[in-house]
Amino acid sequence: MLRAAVEAGADSVYCGLRDATNARNFPGLNFSPDELAREIEWAHGRGARVLVAINTFATAGGIDPWRAAIDAAAAAGVYAVIVADLGVLAYARERHPGLRLHLSVQAAAGTAEAIGFYAEAYGVRRVVLPRVLSAAEVAEVCRGSPVEIEAFVFGGLCVMAEGRCALSSYATGRSPNLAGVCSPAEAVAFDRTSQALTPRLSGLAIDRLGPEEPAGYPTLCKGRFEAGGATGYLFEEPVSLNAMSLLTSLRDAGVTAVKVEGRQRGRAYVARVAAAFRGAIDALERGEDLAPWEGRLADLAEGGRETAGAYRKRWR
Amino acid sequence: MSGRLEITVGPLLFNWPAEAVRTFYRRVADDPAVDRVYLGEVVCGKRGPLLADALAESAEALEAGGKTVVWSTLALPANRRELRASAALVEAGGPVEINDISALARASTGAPAGTPFVAGPFLNVYNEAAARELMRRGCVRLCANIELSLGAVAAIARGCPGLEVELFAYGRLPLALSGRCYHARLHGLHKDACQFVCERDPDGLAVATVEATPFLAMNGVQTLSHGVHVVDVEPARLREAGVGALRLSPHTGDMAAVSAAFRRFADGRSSPPELRAALAAAGPPGPLVNGYVHGARGLELLDA
Numbered sequence: 001m002l003r004a005a006v007e008a009g010a011d012s013v014y015c016g017l018r019d020a021t022n023a024r025n026f027p028g029l030n031f032s033p034d035e036l037a038r039e040i041e042w043a044h045g046r047g048a049r050v051l052v053a054i055n056t057f058a059t060a061g062g063i064d065p066w067r068a069a070i071d072a073a074a075a076a077g078v079y080a081v082i083v084a085d086l087g088v089l090a091y092a093r094e095r096h097p098g099l100r101l102h103l104s105v106q107a108a109a110g111t112a113e114a115i116g117f118y119a120e121a122y123g124v125r126r127v128v129l130p131r132v133l134s135a136a137e138v139a140e141v142c143r144g145s146p147v148e149i150e151a152f153v154f155g156g157l158c159v160m161a162e163g164r165c166a167l168s169s170y171a172t173g174r175s176p177n178l179a180g181v182c183s184p185a186e187a188v189a190f191d192r193t194s195q196a197l198t199p200r201l202s203g204l205a206i207d208r209l210g211p212e213e214p215a216g217y218p219t220l221c222k223g224r225f226e227a228g229g230a231t232g233y234l235f236e237e238p239v240s241l242n243a244m245s246l247l248t249s250l251r252d253a254g255v256t257a258v259k260v261e262g263r264q265r266g267r268a269y270v271a272r273v274a275a276a277f278r279g280a281i282d283a284l285e286r287g288e289d290l291a292p293w294e295g296r297l298a299d300l301a302e303g304g305r306e307t308a309g310a311y312r313k314r315w316r
Numbered sequence: 317m318s319g320r321l322e323i324t325v326g327p328l329l330f331n332w333p334a335e336a337v338r339t340f341y342r343r344v345a346d347d348p349a350v351d352r353v354y355l356g357e358v359v360c361g362k363r364g365p366l367l368a369d370a371l372a373e374s375a376e377a378l379e380a381g382g383k384t385v386v387w388s389t390l391a392l393p394a395n396r397r398e399l400r401a402s403a404a405l406v407e408a409g410g411p412v413e414i415n416d417i418s419a420l421a422r423a424s425t426g427a428p429a430g431t432p433f434v435a436g437p438f439l440n441v442y443n444e445a446a447a448r449e450l451m452r453r454g455c456v457r458l459c460a461n462i463e464l465s466l467g468a469v470a471a472i473a474r475g476c477p478g479l480e481v482e483l484f485a486y487g488r489l490p491l492a493l494s495g496r497c498y499h500a501r502l503h504g505l506h507k508d509a510c511q512f513v514c515e516r517d518p519d520g521l522a523v524a525t526v527e528a529t530p531f532l533a534m535n536g537v538q539t540l541s542h543g544v545h546v547v548d549v550e551p552a553r554l555r556e557a558g559v560g561a562l563r564l565s566p567h568t569g570d571m572a573a574v575s576a577a578f579r580r581f582a583d584g585r586s587s588p589p590e591l592r593a594a595l596a597a598a599g600p601p602g603p604l605v606n607g608y609v610h611g612a613r614g615l616e617l618l619d620a
Contacts, residue, residue, distance in 0.1 A: 057442035060464070061471030087445020108440065109417060110392070113399060117421035121449075132495030137394070160539070161392055163440055165492040166463050167532070170541055170614035173607075177440060178463050198526075202613065208526045221492075227502060227523045227534060234498060234523060234534070316496045316507040 001029075001267055002039050002050070008271040009278025012049040012257070014082060015039070021069040022053040023106065023180040024264055033072040040077055049079035055104035056180040057085045067091050074099050082128070083107075084163065089122040102150070103127040106176060108163035112144025119147045126150055126256065130161045131241065134313040135249045142254035151250055154273055154297065155261025157241040157309045159221050167220045172202045183219045190215075199223075207238075242306040244277070245294050247284055249311075273297060321551055321582035322561035323575055324352040324482060326459075327388040327413075329490060329565060330535055331363050331515040334370040340566060341374030345381030347572060349579035352384040352561070356405065358391045358415050358438070360497075360536045361398035362510065384411065391415040391438040392493045392537065406431070413459070415439065420453065432456040437484050438493070442468070444475025451479055458482065459563060462489050465611035466549055466557050473558025481558050485547035486574055487565025488520060488533055488540040488601060489614060498534040507537075518568050519601035530602060531615075543605030543615050546595055548588040551581070569599030 002013045016022030016030040024030070031039060040050045052073040058066040066088045073081045074096040081099060083089050084106035092099055105128040109115050118124040126148035129138060142149050160167070162176070169175035172187040183201055191198040197209045199218035206223030209215055216222070221235040243250065243258075250258060260277060262270040280293040298306060309315060325344055328337065344350055355371050355378075357364040375385045389402040393416055402419040405412050414420050415436035434457040435441055435450050447458055457480035460469045473481045484490075497507040499514040499521065514521075520533030520540050530542040547554075547562060554562075562578055564571070577594035580586045586594070592604055607616035 057440060058445065060443040060468035061475075063443055063445050084440070085442065085446055086440075086449040087443055087447075090445065090449050106440070107417075110394075111399060111416075111418040113403075113418035113421045114416065117417055120421075130495075134495075159496060160492040160494045164392065164438065166489070166614065167491050167539065169463050169608070170489065170491055171531075173613040175463060177442060177461075204529060204531060205525045205527045224526055225523045225531070226526065226528070227521050230502060231526065234502060235494075235496075235539070310495050314506065316500075 001262065001265075001270055003042065004267045004271045005262055005274045006043055006046050006048040008274035010048065010274045012051055012079065013043065013262075014051045014053050014259075016053045017069050017072060019065055019069070020059075020180060021056055021066050023055050023104075023176060024053070025056075025180045026264065029264070033076060036072070036078075037076045051080045051082060051102065052076075052078045053082045053104070054088060055082050055084045055106055057106070057177050058088055063087060067095075070096065070099070080125070089118070089124070093122045097123075100125050104163075105130055105152070106163040108161055110141070110161065112141050115141065115145045115147060115149075119145075128152070128259065130163075131158050132161050132310045134316070135246055135253065135311045136313065138250065138255065138311070139253035145254075148256035149254065150257040150259055151243075151255045152241060153243040153247070153250070153258040153260060153277065155241055155265075156219070157236065157239060157307065159236040159309075165221075171204055171220060183217070188218055237305065237307075239305045239307045241309045242297060243308050243311050244280055244290070244297070246308055246311045247277075247280055247290060251284060269300060273300065321554065321559070322351040322482075323349050323578050323582060324561050324563045325350055325354065325571075325575070326484065326487070326563045326565040327354045327356050327358045329359055329487075329538065329540070330518050330520060330567075331360070331512060332518055333515065334367055336518070337367055337370040338373060340571070342377055343572060344575075345374075345377040345383065347381075347575055349572075349575035350383060350564075352386065353378050354386045354388045354413055354434075354563075356388040356413075358388045358436070359493075359538045360514070361390055361393060361395070361401065363512070363536075364390075364398075364401055366512075386411040386413050386434055388413040388436060389415050389419040391436070391490075392495075393418055394495060406433070420450070434459065434482075437461055437490065441472070444472045447472050447476045447479060451476060456480060457561075459484060462491075462545070463608055463614070466553070466559075466609050467611060469559065470557035479558075480560050482561035482563050483547050483554075483559055483609070484545065485562035485564060485578065486595065487544060487567055488542070489545045489605075489608070490538060490540055490565075491532070491614075492539040494537050494539070497537050498539065499536050502534070510536075522602070533601070541605065541614060542602040543617075544595070544600040544602045545608065545614070546592060546604050546606050547609050548581075548591050548606055549609060550588065551584055567601055569601070571598070573598040
């Protein structure tokens with residue numbers, strides 16, 4: 001997966017260690033410390049950077065695995081670690097002062113003030129912005145930020161501020177902040193009848209789909225609910241994020257890096273998305289029109305539909 | 317931690333008319349069960365200016381009634397005006413509850429050094445190391461994140477000697493915040509021209525599944541639980557876990573009965589089932605739940 005991304009043109013790849021310290025703790029997805037060292041060597045040979053996500057919140061009374069993950073990443077010679085937890089940041093800063101720190105979106109730093117705090121207190125060098133900001137807000141944050149900004153451009157669309165959402169644990173007992181997962185697979189079930197498909201999370205019906213409607217992964221905030229007599233997608237439609245059309249404004253806003261989701265996806269998906277964004281960014285650098293690149297990934301969208309999300313202000 | 321458990325009233329999360337706000341806090345000012353009150357708009361920066369006068373008057377009434385008044389900052393400040401409002405609360409130098417790291421930056425640098433603050437439940441403090449980082453910057457009290465079990469809270473308290481620990485003990489759980497206003501969206505409006513439709517729902521608007529199971533509640537940019545959380549853990553166990561205060565989140569219904577029920581419970585004069593029965597009779601906006609504090613799914617009601 002990492003190699004597929006690099007070969008398709010990614011400059012940097014985030015990966016995780018095979019434990020609860022990263023927010024994609026799924027079987028078969030992450031690396032042991034030895035595998036990590038081997039992949040870093042491979043990536044360096046191709047001019048790419050490897051970054052390690054240690055971006056879950058450490059468990060109260062059981063912080064050691066997070067400290068060990070920081071030590072392992074530093075020992076493997078990663079370009080940077082991406083961290084959300086204040087305690088883990090403090091440990092990394094103190095124990096490995098030379099280790100480059102990126103701030104995970106889970107830390108919910110969506111203002112220049114918050115970013116300034118993390119930069120000053122922990123020497124954070126780059127911050128990943130939440131997906132609830134408009135392009136104008138991104139530009140304002142960039143103007144006030146003393147450090148690099150990274151923005152999501154393709155993949156899942158969190159409509160709640162990341163790191164500030166407990167919907168998943170309310171229904172299933174596990175959430176991004178508690179367990180590094182949202183709407184976890186073990187809680188998912190589908191009821192099928194001849195008329196309808198009902199996706200469930202921990203028994204709760206979170207949508208009802210007719211025979212012709214495409215079924216995506218049942219993420220809680222993209223379910224169909226009823227309020228005030230109206231039934232529909234009250235929080236967000238089952239769509240995924242594609243901000244390809246906003247690359248120009250994100251670059252002009254001062255965004256340093258754009259991020260596409262990859263670790264939960266297949267190799268072919270990662271290769272296609274990385275190649276498309278590589279091509280679009282190179283075209284942007286050459287001053288070319290991006291129109292030919294837009295829509296190129298439409299068939300990859302969840303439930304077949306995509307959106308530029310909060311980057312367009314009318315989303316709110 | 318020993319001695320009497322404090323009962324506090326958390327910041328009002330809903331958009332109540334100014335007169336309802338005044339009436340509510342005038343009543344709280346005279347409520348012998350309540351020790352401390354958090355004031356301020358934490359959910360939506362658009363509501364703040366409408367309530368400024370009512371809250372300032374309420375603060376005076378509460379202080380005259382002997383309550384400790386703490387101002388709470390916005391949980392998700394989104395523009396210059398909202399950031400300035402949070403900064404102003406911190407710079408005022410009085411007791412303040414910080415609900416977003418933006419305001420912490422101000423507390424660490426802009427305010428007089430070491431200005432004490434409360435870390436609110438909207439901050440991501442999940443372990444003792446993170447809590448210690450806040451203590452280094454002046455945090456004297458932590459209202460634990462709602463997702464944390466009592467065991468996790470106890471581990472934090474053990475690792476942070478001297479830190480006062482408060483639990484969100486009554487009310488619909490504040491589960492999520494967004495840049496998008498769901499009330500406005502439901503009514504076909506844009507957030508910037510929302511007509512303050514959230515004021516129609518003084519406990520939030522119930523959200524049900526397509527099978528009519530009540531599940532969540534929307535409150536502008538905030539999503540809450542439909543269920544009303546209750547910390548029904550015996551006071552001795554709470555104190556053993558380092559908990560010194562129980563926070564009641566304002567709702568319609570008989571909040572005087574709610575605070576009286578918690579005072580009795582905290583003083584060992586009623587059992588968990590008696591507490592739950594008293595709360596159920598006080599007109600909560602949803603069924604009681606207690607899963608999080610027991611380390612379970614938030615929407616469960618376990619027999620404590």
